[in-house]
Amino acid sequence: MEAVAQGGWLEVITGCMFSGKTEELVRRLRRAVIAKKATIAFKPGIDTRYDAMAVVSHSGFSFNAVPIDNPxxxxxxxxxxxxxxxxxxxxxxxxxxxxxKELTRRGKRVIVAGLDLDFRGEPFGSMPVLMALADEITKLHAICTVCGNIATKTQRLIDGxxxxxxxxxILVGGLESYEARCNIHHEVPGKTLKLFKE
Ligand SMILES: [Zn+2]
Known part of the structure; x- marks a missing residue:
């Protein structure tokens, strides 16, 4: 049986796009509901894909979530x-x-899902801090669309x-898409590492 902390506990689910973060979040929230815990979910107001009220993953599992702009x-x-x-x-x-921090101090079980890295392969927003504060981290992987190896990076494509x-x-014109890639096949033209400059 999966051990689940009762409260005052921060769980972070992270990884690249297509790694199943939202499915895992929805799975944990549904289990909390089965355990008769009062459960609520939030998402940023800017994420309007598919449904304004649901946490929706790529494979279609959903859980009602309240969109908010200011945390x-x-x-x-x-x-x-x-x-x-x-x-x-x-x-x-x-x-x-x-x-x-305030939610865990009040005894809540907090389950955060989010991208660890942006398309450039750099830490994304407050995720690095939340991962450091987490009592438990789940880092999920996807499959590289080029070689089939384990993917941990998000490849951004513009017109392929x-x-x-x-x-x-924010792109004006051009067709934008995303794929999961391994470290070898993650390409970011124009990216240089400070250590190797000049
Ligand atoms: Zn690869």
Missing amino acids: VALLRRIEDAEVVGIDEAQFFSPEIVDVV RPARYDDPV
Whole structure:
């Protein structure tokens, strides 16, 4: 049987795109509901893909989630919840860190899911801090679309070609897509490591 902490506990589920983070978050939230825990989930207001009210994963599992823009607003919405899920945490402003600390201090079981790295392969938003604070971390993997090896990176493609390091995050024109890639096949043209400059 899976051991689950009762409260005052932070779990982080992370990994690249297509690694199943949201499925894992939804799985844990559903089990909390079966255990008759008051359960609530949140996601950033900007994530509007598929459904404004649901945490929706690529494979279609869902759990109703409240979209919020400011993490501090989350504290006003938790009411008597014992288990709090937070999806796409990398998109929240830095206040999310103190909000999560406050939730665990109040005895909540907090389950955070989010991308550890952006398409450049660099730490994403507050995820590194949340991972350091976590009582338990699950790092999930995907499969490299080039070689079939384990993938830990998110490849951004623009018109089918690897996006450059300095390409704008919001693209005007051009067709954008994402794939999971291993370290060998993750390509970011224009990226240089400081150590090896000059
Ligand atoms: Zn590969």
